[in-house]
Amino acid sequence: MSFFQSLAAVLTPAGLIWTLLIIGIATFLHELAHYALARWQGVAVKSFSVGMGPVVFRREWRGTEWRLSLLPIGGYVEIDGMAPEPGEDGVARPPQRGFARLPAWGKIAVLLAGPLMNLLLAIGLMTMTFTAQGVPAPDRARIESVVADSAAQRLGLRAGDVITAIDGRDIPQTVTVQGRPAAGWESVRDTLTRAGTHVFTVDRAGQQVDLTFEWTPTVNGERQLLGIRYGPDVMPATLPAAFVRSWQVTAQAVPQVVQSFAGLFSRFLTLDLSRDENVSGPIGTAEIVSQAARVSPWALVQVATLLNLSLAFFNLMPIPGLDGGRILLVLVGSLRGRPLSFAQEQAINLAGFAFVMLLMVFVVVRDVSRFF
Structure with missing residues (x-):
């Protein structure tokens, strides 16, 4: 059986559509929270994209270019003052406006908003499930x-x-x-x-x-x-009881999620391509969603809940390039009484971004390797 035949055996058209919808909504709300907290503090947002890569649709609205990009693997918001500014001599210089001029708490609020939105969405989905189906x-x-x-x-x-x-x-x-x-x-x-x-x-x-x-x-x-x-x-559970239970389940899940990501990092460092049931790549996620779509709508809600929890916890990890890593740099600057130098921050974020990209490539390769 060829790779594509094996892939077709575990994925369904409905599963792929639901996967894109679930990931797309989670990504959109994550970036929307970053956007909202930046605009609330008077910081301009140059662009807002759902998806990565080449832009297939764009529209200007309220000073922001809203984009739909080709690759449905994430999204981004381009907040004024987060990236270096080109100087007259062509050399990048530290930003002097927008996000860069916010106080530490304002920067942390912008960075924390995305993961917090995914966490609250997961809590909301769990509360809805427990209210409808019981605890x-x-x-x-x-x-x-x-x-x-x-x-x-x-x-x-x-x-x-x-x-x-x-x-x-x-x-x-x-x-x-x-x-x-x-x-x-x-x-x-x-x-x-x-x-x-x-x-x-x-x-x-x-x-x-x-x-x-x-x-x-x-x-x-x-x-x-x-x-x-x-x-x-x-x-049976009332709405308040379901809400409380949702927070309890989330707190209980923290050690398991941390352990799963620790296992992923360990496999990445040793280049262990064996399958790990605790962490899935894009194909594994689409396979899980395809299976859930065959079971019931509530199974899809459960997958969406787990995906949003994973996004929240992963983005909060103190890895430069992720929201958690950027928050850590802001805190370090506050504790030192002065921020890191522009060169230091750029080097740390670049190294962290490279690590995250390599980790994503590893997850995709491991995801695909099980079909060979």
């Missing part, structure tokens, strides 16, 4: 399906049963599974790694039922399966 209950495991002729069916488990206690103990909010912190409902998996007599206490249509069974994890060296598909139970 996951970490201490209750709902059985979604039971495999025919499986040990679970012989035990008497049914789809819709909610496991509330294991071996006479209520399922806790959090547990440790295989050395990592996890929601309590994942303790079902941990229980099935231990041989012996076990008791599942289930809530079945409001009635409590105890199901006792003997369990052997492996037989003749083969792992045994109980035969259930399960996940966290879902409880």
